[in-house]
Amino acid sequence: MKKIITCMIFGLLSLISCTEYDEIAIWNKSEYIDSRLAALEELCSRMNTNITSLQLIVEALQGNDYVTGVTPVVENGKTIGYTITFIKSGPVTIYHGKDGQQGTAPVIGIKQDGGIYYWTFDGEWLTDDRGDRVMAQGMAGKSAYELAVEKGYRGTLEAWLASLNGSNGNDGKSAYELAVENGYRGTEEEWLESLKGDNGNKGDNGITPKLEIREDGYWYISYDGGQMWTKLDRATGDPGQNGDSMFSDVDNSDPDYLVLTLSENGEQIKLPYYKDKFDLLFVSGTDKVKEMTVYCSAGTTAVVNYELTNPLNVQISIACISHSGYKVTVDKTGKKISVSAPDDPAAISEPESGILVFASDDERTIMRKLVVKQMKYIEYTAHQQLGWNNGAYGPRFGGKNCTFLDEQCTYDKNTKEGKWAYTGTVERVNDGAFLYEDQIISIVLPSGIEIIEGVAFQQSSIETIELPNTLKSIGNTCFGYSKLTRITIPKSVVSLDRAVFSKCAELISADIQANIEELPSNTFEQCSKLQNIKLPESLKRISNNTFINCSLLEEITIPDAVTVIDDKAFSQCSSLKKVILGTQLERIGTNAFNRCSALETILCPDETPATLGKGAFPVADGWTVTNASYRIYVPDEQVETYRQAWPDYWAAPNNFQITKVIYGISSMPTQ
Numbered sequence: 001m002k003k004i005i006t007c008m009i010f011g012l013l014s015l016i017s018c019t020e021y022d023e024i025a026i027w028n029k030s031e032y033i034d035s036r037l038a039a040l041e042e043l044c045s046r047m048n049t050n051i052t053s054l055q056l057i058v059e060a061l062q063g064n065d066y067v068t069g070v071t072p073v074v075e076n077g078k079t080i081g082y083t084i085t086f087i088k089s090g091p092v093t094i095y096h097g098k099d100g101q102q103g104t105a106p107v108i109g110i111k112q113d114g115g116i117y118y119w120t121f122d123g124e125w126l127t128d129d130r131g132d133r134v135m136a137q138g139m140a141g142k143s144a145y146e147l148a149v150e151k152g153y154r155g156t157l158e159a160w161l162a163s164l165n166g167s168n169g170n171d172g173k174s175a176y177e178l179a180v181e182n183g184y185r186g187t188e189e190e191w192l193e194s195l196k197g198d199n200g201n202k203g204d205n206g207i208t209p210k211l212e213i214r215e216d217g218y219w220y221i222s223y224d225g226g227q228m229w230t231k232l233d234r235a236t237g238d239p240g241q242n243g244d245s246m247f248s249d250v251d252n253s254d255p256d257y258l259v260l261t262l263s264e265n266g267e268q269i270k271l272p273y274y275k276d277k278f279d280l281l282f283v284s285g286t287d288k289v290k291e292m293t294v295y296c297s298a299g300t301t302a303v304v305n306y307e308l309t310n311p312l313n314v315q316i317s318i319a320c321i322s323h324s325g326y327k328v329t330v331d332k333t334g335k336k337i338s339v340s341a342p343d344d345p346a347a348i349s350e351p352e353s354g355i356l357v358f359a360s361d362d363e364r365t366i367m368r369k370l371v372v373k374q375m376k377y378i379e380y381t382a383h384q385q386l387g388w389n390n391g392a393y394g395p396r397f398g399g400k401n402c403t404f405l406d407e408q409c410t411y412d413k414n415t416k417e418g419k420w421a422y423t424g425t426v427e428r429v430n431d432g433a434f435l436y437e438d439q440i441i442s443i444v445l446p447s448g449i450e451i452i453e454g455v456a457f458q459q460s461s462i463e464t465i466e467l468p469n470t471l472k473s474i475g476n477t478c479f480g481y482s483k484l485t486r487i488t489i490p491k492s493v494v495s496l497d498r499a500v501f502s503k504c505a506e507l508i509s510a511d512i513q514a515n516i517e518e519l520p521s522n523t524f525e526q527c528s529k530l531q532n533i534k535l536p537e538s539l540k541r542i543s544n545n546t547f548i549n550c551s552l553l554e555e556i557t558i559p560d561a562v563t564v565i566d567d568k569a570f571s572q573c574s575s576l577k578k579v580i581l582g583t584q585l586e587r588i589g590t591n592a593f594n595r596c597s598a599l600e601t602i603l604c605p606d607e608t609p610a611t612l613g614k615g616a617f618p619v620a621d622g623w624t625v626t627n628a629s630y631r632i633y634v635p636d637e638q639v640e641t642y643r644q645a646w647p648d649y650w651a652a653p654n655n656f657q658i659t660k661v662i663y664g665i666s667s668m669p670t671q
Helices: 002-062 144-150 157-163 175-181 188-194 636-645
Strands: 067-075 078-086 092-095 108-113 116-121 210-213 218-222 230-234 247-251 257-262 268-272 279-284 287-289 291-296 301-309 317-322 327-331 336-340 352-360 365-374 376-382 397-404 410-412 417-429 440-444 464-466 486-489 509-512 532-534 555-557 578-580 601-603 631-634 662-664
Touching: 002 092, 002 268, 092 247, 279 291, 279 365, 291 301, 291 336, 317 327, 336 365, 631 636, 636 662
Parallel strands: 291 365, 440 464, 486 509, 509 532, 555 578, 578 601, 601 631, 631 662
Antiparallel strands: 067 078, 078 092, 108 116, 210 218, 218 230, 247 257, 257 268, 279 287, 279 301, 301 336, 317 352, 327 336, 352 365, 376 417, 376 440, 397 417, 410 417
């Protein structure tokens, strides 16, 4: 009995021992399966990443993209792949199988045929349900030139680029019009749009296969982003150790190319590193820019230097488009672009114009821009260079979008000629602009100026000034006490303030063409050298003291429209010999011509005598003139009328005060 019990115990122990062993084996097998499944899933994920990356790489090749960086992907201290960045495309990550052992996964690759990359599967062409090979790239996009050709353009790339410049003897036609003449079909907007971008239309996308391992243990592949799946081989065996990859090697040792080697067939894909295939930049001093502002004045040419980087030494065509009045030429030998403005400033309607500069190697077209601003000048002469700012008085000029350009201002010490350069429109000479300025000699005010404000040139050394036909108003005492010698006031002026030329001791002549009705008081007061004066036909009134003490003035003609000559208007003009009055005079003020001691002739053609103020003309009444020697000549038929209306100039109060000076015109001596 004891023996039987002992055997039973040993049997149970044996059973227990066997059960424990089976559980351990099952546990180990389960762990192995889980580990293998995780490895397969990781492999599947990396393969899908590689497939997507491979297509992006092919598209980068298709799109003439360039590698800008290669960064290792490190896992557990080992490099298992690389992240590649491009100029235009997004970054891609690839996993390589370098130094690994091949596993059981399907091998996806690409192969080129007829210039097009197609997907391969285990060395064979990958086909869709129709049996067509699956492209790994989209159809190539079109360059701007190719798009123009598709629209009907006839001509070479060079001729097309040349046609963009509408200034080569083609009667000023725009680049679009020239393109149409050469067969282009499409709107101007379509044509302009076709010039943009590096490669024209992007083209159709290629197809990206996608792999998957399912619960049944088989590989599946999809060609439509996961909508439809095709069953492949069983995912049997162990995955390789970094060996199941479409890339067997990644070589970044070449300075010009990143070289990817495919596992399937050993085919190499060379991705060029970015080296600025070519570029065009404008040179401004030490700066190199893609857009530059150019200043160009009427009848002048501005020259822009450019730098063309062309490390691959490819043929580059350069052309410019100008839709404004500026003409543009390119000197490829000297690397210069010349922008010429027309002689007539009015030919440029906008203060700012754009010129597009295109450079193309038939694969890539880049566009740069010149912003041309119409530069204008205010010319002057002076004993030394003057600034456009008058110190404490502020800027000498003001206007609309008016900006003065210090770097463009010039002065020649030998000729004493200076220029203030500006853009925009100068509309006024500011109050006190040249007040007390003792270095200025002359100035030419530009078209656009409408106002010269008060005391602008007062007590300055200005001798001559040229006023524009846009001028409308001149402020009070504007040129007072200055050294101005001559002045012509244009017809555009409609307003003169008082004493504009008061006490200009050097003023010799004044031609007033202004459309004004009144000469304000003291306009030419004490202009002691004034000899020649021409008044406008629009004038109706000469105010008091207008020409008082103009001691060298010898003759004056009053326009017919003048109705009033105010008090002392010509008083003390001691050299005045001849006065021709108008035909519509109504009143001559007190002492208007008194103390004009040299007076010889007053011609009064009006049929109706004007009202006279006391002492309007010199009389022998205790003033400096006795036994007056001048004569007033009136219409013969109206002699008696005048003698009665102006008794002070015919009746003699006594023998010592005789002023009989009214006679008929027919008795006036001929000269």
